[in-house]
Every structure is written in structure tokens, then in C-alpha cells.
Amino acid sequence: MIDLKAARQEPDRYRAALARRGAGADLDALLAADARWREHTERAESLRAQQKRSSKGKPGPDELAELRGLAAELTAAAEDQAQAAAERDELLARIPNLPDPSAADGMDEADAELVRTWGEPPAFDFEPRDHLDLGSPTGWVDMARGARLSGSRFAYRMGDVALAEMALYRFVLDRLAGKGFLPVLPPILVGERAMYGTGFLPTEESNLYRLEKDDLYLTGTSEVALAGIHMDERLEEEQLPARYVAFTTNFRREAGAAGKDTKGMFRVHQFDKVEMYVYCRPEESAGFHEQLLAHEEELVQALGLPYRVMNIAVGDLGAPAAKKYDIEAWFPAQRRYREITSCSNTTDYQARRLNVRFRRGGKLDFVHTLNGTGATARALLSIMENFQDEHGTVTVPEVLRQYGAPATLGTRPPAAGQS
RNA sequence: GGUGGAGUCGCCUAGUGGCCGAGGGCGCACGCCUCGAAAGCGUGUGAGGGGGCAACCCCUCCGUGGGUUCAAAUCCCACCUCCACCGCCA
Known part of the structure; x- marks a missing residue:
């Protein structure tokens, strides 16, 4: 607040x-x-x-x-x-957070400001397929079975795609742990207080899954649980910056997104994500925001994905954010850049709601907090679409192979229960 | 899920309706003492909110939320957490 x-x-x-x-x-x-x-x-x-x-x-x-x-x-x-x-x-x-003066002007997605572009979209001499067309024939990405089980916007990932996705998360977790982020596997069912504290309630209520019987919410991002780590705590100045990286499954109702991205697993109700979260001194948050973006760019560059960085317009920010950068990777089949990561400086907005303070010179002050995406499955979708060949085979980035990803996708179907 | 016990100002603790809207000890800070330190002695020691230029004044907070009362840390109810035991399950 x-x-x-x-x-x-x-x-x-x-x-x-x-x-x-x-x-x-x-x-x-x-x-x-x-x-x-x-x-x-x-x-x-x-x-x-x-x-x-x-x-x-x-x-x-x-x-x-x-x-x-x-x-x-x-x-x-x-x-x-x-x-x-x-x-x-x-x-x-x-009341949303005060926007940062350097956040882009404007009210919606189209007003985002281009910060920079990296890499070249690949030139194909064939019609590139999207991830579903690439994944369906082998049964690695199975939306039909997902729908039969759970309804629309639920995906099965199997075989090599499942391995590649796990490798992606493990790779990102490993890199970020190496940069001083403490790995965390947090609860993803949380109480109302944490949802209010992070600013998802009351404004995002329609996008949250709620378990009425138990009065708990399923989190849409690990940001909620990571922000909750120090809820109501008084930190010593020496504990800052406190940096965490979590892996969680996330749930979003996608209310109001009807008809948007309906094909494949680009926008689903349940997805996995590696997420960074930082608690720092107020004067440091702008610097950490740039640093989170730099980490994200380094990861996307290691995967070799062409991308651009956008400074999101103030009117398009979530309530807690003062400023937000998105990284948008190239999706050849869509012929455009789409969001694959996002990092926000929430300044003291969440800290006030969650009552997270630190002691400095005998005085208590609210910390600043930031969050940023390490990776989601969307990065893998971009990998599939950018690194495909005319036969529908995908070359997996080198860095993922040491984490258990196969060198290529598309050469073998899942072994069990083929249909 | 059941039964019993516990939850007080950083930590330990006193406390069974008005003298506790919170006492003591530890720790911490400052001062005295000392060549210096320790010990000892003294003083101070939380958070949130409102008012005031200010010195300062006022309100709230004894796990959480209700209730009883002119008055609640203290009595009643519910809930939460922790500990112990029992049951069920992994």
C-alpha cells in the first residue's frame, strides 16, 4: 500500500x-x-x-x-x-503503487517502450510450426487429454518435452543459486493475508483459485510465498539484501482472457515457474531492478533466444509495481515477440502490506521488494519454435543438456501407452 | 481427527477483575568507577496511530477474534500456533 x-x-x-x-x-x-x-x-x-x-x-x-x-x-x-x-x-x-518516473507513459500494452533488442529472428525456408504442431504428433504436448481431464487450458507434457522442461528449470535454478539466490520450495496454498499483502487481493480476485472449504488460495506465482517469508518480521540491516529463488507450480483462472491464446500451452491455468525475489534497502531497489533484468537477459541469451526488452506503461502495471520490464522472446509461428519473463520493482508497496521492516541506526523502515521471472515453460515453447527444422525436429540448447534434456526433440515418441 | 498443557514488552519470567493501561531478571545503550577492562553502581530501553512549530500530550497493543463488566493480561466463547500422548494415513 x-x-x-x-x-x-x-x-x-x-x-x-x-x-x-x-x-x-x-x-x-x-x-x-x-x-x-x-x-x-x-x-x-x-x-x-x-x-x-x-x-x-x-x-x-x-x-x-x-x-x-x-x-x-x-x-x-x-x-x-x-x-x-x-x-x-x-x-x-x-490504491496502486506510485509509479516510478522512469516507467513508460500510457495506459495499455501498446504503450510499452522498447528498451533494446537482442538476437535475430531465425529465417526459415519453410513454414515454421508452432509448439503444438511440433509437439502433438509425438504426443509430447497433449492438450486434448488435458482438456478431457481438467477442461480447457490444461496441458500434458510428456517424454522428451517433459525432460527438457525440467532441465530448463534446473538450469535456471542452478545459475541463480550461483548468483546468491537461496533456492526455496515454498507452499503454494496460502492464506488470505499473503494474497492481500502481495497486492493480488483485492484487485486480482477474479484470477485466483480459491479453496472455499479451507479458506486458502492457490498462488499464481511464487512471489506470494517468497514475499511471505519475512511477513511481520524485523530484519537487521546486515540481512539485506535477502535474495530467494523458488520453483513452484502456479495457478491462474485467466478470467477475462477468453479467446486469447487459445491454442496450445502458451496460456494455461497451471504452469511451472522459477522466480526470483529480493528484499533490499530502499535506496537499492532501482539498482536491483536492473540487476534482475540483467540476470533474465543472461539466461535468455544462454538459451540463444532472440528477444526484446520492454518498459511497461504505467497504466498496464499490476497494482504493486512501480516499474516493470518484460522480456519478450520471438515466436516464429506467431511472427511476433511475446512475454516470457517479467520483473517488477514493487518498492515498499508489498513491504507495507506485509509489514516487513528492517532496523538501521535504531530506526525501523520498510524494505523494498522486487520480483522477476527466472523461467517458465514459455521459454521452452520459444525454444521449440525457434530451433525447429523442416522435419519438425528441435535442437535443444547446449546448456540444457547437462541438466538432462535430450539433444533433440521430435525424434522419438513417449515410450509408454502410445496411442 | 481426539485428549491434555502452553502462548505476557529482543530472551526468561511475575501476574486469578480496579494499587499490573504491565513488575523483575537477562541482554542492549549511555554514564559513574578504572591506566584500560571486568565486576559493581546509576539511568534508559518495544510497536502502531492521532494531535502539536516544538518541549510534549493522548489512544491502541499481554497469540487472534468475539463476549461479559462502569472497569479484563486476569472471567466466558471460538479460532490459530507450539508441545505431549492417542487414532488414522503417507
Whole structure:
């Protein structure tokens, strides 16, 4: 969440910054609710102070009657205060982060700013197939069976594709562990608090799978569990930066994406991902954001995928992000660049909601947090499409082979239960 | 899932309705003492929020949420976590 106290002191600065992403009016509503809350608070607190002063000992009958009246008045005042606080908090929870001045202007995907391009899209002298056309004949990517089992947007990956995908995650995990990220296998069912804290609730509610019976949510990214590691903790300055890399399966309802990317496993309800997460000092977060991007580029370059880096427009950012870079890899069959990684600087937005602070010089301050994709299956899809030949055989990048990936995909079908 | 016990200011702990809206010890910080240190002595020691230019004042927080009461760390209810044992399963 944003710093309400600061917003109160500098409403014009906050309004101008939030207006860039279309939230200026929301801020004004919040400030009005906050003013109401302060009125009620002052009244309730002065009544409570009065009660405390006069209830030091056993009261006489007259006093008792007076105290009963005071208690009733206080109860009413406290109810007003609580209601005003609830109204204020509800508005506050929906205010997005202040955008970074260097985040691109604009309201949607098309307004993203090109940062740089790397590599050359391959030139084919045949019509390149997409990953499903490459994977279906051998049964490595089986959407039909996935749909029969679980509905649309669920994929079976089998045989060499399964091995290659596992190798991809292991490769990325290994590289990032080597850069100082602590590997983590976290819970992926989490309580409401973590979902609010990371900013997925309340704004992304329709995209979350929820287990009603147990009051738990399935996470859409390991960011949630990694952000939760230090929830309510007070870190020592020496513990920063704290860097983690997790592997998790992720779940997204993809509400509102009907008709989008319906073919293959490009956009599915369940996918696996390696994710980086950083806790750092406030003044370091911009630097770490560039560093996360550099790590991501290094990984994509090691795989040999042509890509470009985009600075996402403020209006297209998720609520917690102040700035976001996407890496978009080339997908030959789609003839365009598509997102394969994303890294965000969430500054103190998640830290405030999750109450993660650190001690420096006797003072407590909120940490800054960042997250970035190590790899998802989309990287493998790009590999399949970029490194295919006219026979539908895919050459797997060298770096993945030492992690158990076969040298090529497409030369043998899965062994068991072929149809 | 069942039964029993526990959860207090960094740590340990006192505490059975108003003198605890929180005492003590440890630790930590500063000071005294000392050539220096230790010991000893003294002082201080959390978080969140509101008000004030400020010194400062006020409110909240004893696992969480409700309830009883003029008044709750203390009584009642529910839940959570931990420990022990039992049952079931991996």
C-alpha cells in the first residue's frame, strides 16, 4: 500500500503521480475517508481517556450511573471509528503503487517502450510450426487429454518435452543459486493475508483459485510465498539484501482472457515457474531492478533466444509495481515477440502490506521488494519454435543438456501407452 | 481427527477483575568507577496511530477474534500456533 501519512502531507505530489496510471480520483476519495476517520478517532479517544481517568477505583452509586452513560457514549463513538476505518482501509487497499518516473507513459500494452533488442529472428525456408504442431504428433504436448481431464487450458507434457522442461528449470535454478539466490520450495496454498499483502487481493480476485472449504488460495506465482517469508518480521540491516529463488507450480483462472491464446500451452491455468525475489534497502531497489533484468537477459541469451526488452506503461502495471520490464522472446509461428519473463520493482508497496521492516541506526523502515521471472515453460515453447527444422525436429540448447534434456526433440515418441 | 498443557514488552519470567493501561531478571545503550577492562553502581530501553512549530500530550497493543463488566493480561466463547500422548494415513 502507499504511505498514507505521506499522501496526507503531500496530496498534490501523490495525486499527480497516481493520475499517470488513472488513480488520481481514487486518491481523493481515500483522503476524504481518511479525514472522516480522524474526526471519529479524536472523539473516541478523548472519551476513552476520560473513562480511564475516572475508573481508577471502586465507584459510588452516583458515579456508577455516570460511568455507565460514558461507556454507552464510548461504544457508539468506537463503532463510528471502526466503520470509518473500514471504509478508509478498503479504499487504501485498492490504491496502486506510485509509479516510478522512469516507467513508460500510457495506459495499455501498446504503450510499452522498447528498451533494446537482442538476437535475430531465425529465417526459415519453410513454414515454421508452432509448439503444438511440433509437439502433438509425438504426443509430447497433449492438450486434448488435458482438456478431457481438467477442461480447457490444461496441458500434458510428456517424454522428451517433459525432460527438457525440467532441465530448463534446473538450469535456471542452478545459475541463480550461483548468483546468491537461496533456492526455496515454498507452499503454494496460502492464506488470505499473503494474497492481500502481495497486492493480488483485492484487485486480482477474479484470477485466483480459491479453496472455499479451507479458506486458502492457490498462488499464481511464487512471489506470494517468497514475499511471505519475512511477513511481520524485523530484519537487521546486515540481512539485506535477502535474495530467494523458488520453483513452484502456479495457478491462474485467466478470467477475462477468453479467446486469447487459445491454442496450445502458451496460456494455461497451471504452469511451472522459477522466480526470483529480493528484499533490499530502499535506496537499492532501482539498482536491483536492473540487476534482475540483467540476470533474465543472461539466461535468455544462454538459451540463444532472440528477444526484446520492454518498459511497461504505467497504466498496464499490476497494482504493486512501480516499474516493470518484460522480456519478450520471438515466436516464429506467431511472427511476433511475446512475454516470457517479467520483473517488477514493487518498492515498499508489498513491504507495507506485509509489514516487513528492517532496523538501521535504531530506526525501523520498510524494505523494498522486487520480483522477476527466472523461467517458465514459455521459454521452452520459444525454444521449440525457434530451433525447429523442416522435419519438425528441435535442437535443444547446449546448456540444457547437462541438466538432462535430450539433444533433440521430435525424434522419438513417449515410450509408454502410445496411442 | 481426539485428549491434555502452553502462548505476557529482543530472551526468561511475575501476574486469578480496579494499587499490573504491565513488575523483575537477562541482554542492549549511555554514564559513574578504572591506566584500560571486568565486576559493581546509576539511568534508559518495544510497536502502531492521532494531535502539536516544538518541549510534549493522548489512544491502541499481554497469540487472534468475539463476549461479559462502569472497569479484563486476569472471567466466558471460538479460532490459530507450539508441545505431549492417542487414532488414522503417507
